[in-house]
Amino acid sequence: ELKVEQNPLFLSMQEGKNYTIYCNYSTTSDRLYWYRQDPGKSLESLFVLLSNGAVKQEGRLMASLDTKARLSTLHITAAVHDLSATYFCAVDWAGGTSYGKLTFGQGTILTVHP
Amino acid sequence: IAGITQAPTSQILAAGRRMTLRCTQDMRHNAMYWYRQDLGLGLRLIHYSNTAGTTGKGEVPDGYSVSRANTDDFPLTLASAVPSQTSVYFCASSSGSRPDTQYFGPGTRLTVL
Numbered sequence: 450e451l452k453v454e455q456n457p458l459f460l461s462m463q464e465g466k467n468y469t470i471y472c473n474y475s476t477t478s479d480r481l482y483w484y485r486q487d488p489g490k491s492l493e494s495l496f497v498l499l500s501n502g503a504v505k506q507e508g509r510l511m512a513s514l515d516t517k518a519r520l521s522t523l524h525i526t527a528a529v530h531d532l533s534a535t536y537f538c539a540v541d542w543a544g545g546t547s548y549g550k551l552t553f554g555q556g557t558i559l560t561v562h563p
Numbered sequence: 564i565a566g567i568t569q570a571p572t573s574q575i576l577a578a579g580r581r582m583t584l585r586c587t588q589d590m591r592h593n594a595m596y597w598y599r600q601d602l603g604l605g606l607r608l609i610h611y612s613n614t615a616g617t618t619g620k621g622e623v624p625d626g627y628s629v630s631r632a633n634t635d636d637f638p639l640t641l642a643s644a645v646p647s648q649t650s651v652y653f654c655a656s657s658s659g660s661r662p663d664t665q666y667f668g669p670g671t672r673l674t675v676l
Contacts, residue, residue, distance in 0.1 A: 453605075480663075482664065482665070484667075490669075491653065491667045491668060491669050491670055492606075492653070492655075492667040493667075494664050494665070494666065497662040497664055499661065499662055537605060537606070539606075541663075549594050549596065549611060549613070549657055549659065549663055549665065550608065550611065550621070551596075551606075551608060551665065552608070552622070553598075553605035553606040553607070554605055555603060555604065555605045556605050
């Protein structure tokens with residue numbers, strides 16, 4: 450059974466600071482997704498990481514994947530209030546040429562304070 | 564606007580009743596999925612469909628059934644609702660090929676009393 454664990458689960462940050470969210474998973478996979486969810490809303494895709502060493506950046510967020518360590522990170526640079534949300538990582542366990550069987554982490558609730 | 568619609572937005576249901584949650588996408592995606600979201604547990608896959616006419620079980624399929632008669636629609640049925648099925652239900656779709664990003668609908672909040 451694939452387990453996906455995020456830490457921390459709660460993160461309170463000051464504006465302007467940097468921090469990293471970690472996503473560990475238990476089974477070999479080279480497909481990992483990061484999503485953002487605002488309160489009461491649906492999930493929005495942030496990043497798709499499909500190979501070892503993949504790094505993607507968008508604005509103040511940067512995601513990376515280390516398949517050997519079974520670890521992905523979501524790094525936040527110079528946080529701003531608009532980044533307050535819940536962030537999920539999800540690992541695809543379908544395997545081979547199939548996709549779409551995602552197991553999600555518990556989510557990290559990020560709050561950015563002035 | 565292209566996307567996924569779900570109905571109803573929210574529902575309160577008596578235990579033992581039958582309920583169908585509707586999901587429609589207009590992106591011509593091959594694959595569709597149903598998840599439930601519970602506090603502290605993230606999202607868990609209930610059922611999926613890789614293409615019209617086929618379905619499969621996810622992590623938590625018990626008590627739920629699905630059908631995929633065409634590309635656009637993927638209804639989720641609770642044959643006899645129980646309180647533990649109180650949750651927020653999200654439908655998602657994807658192209659079915661790399662990178663296969665899943666796009667999520669707005670969700671249905673279901674309360675079973």
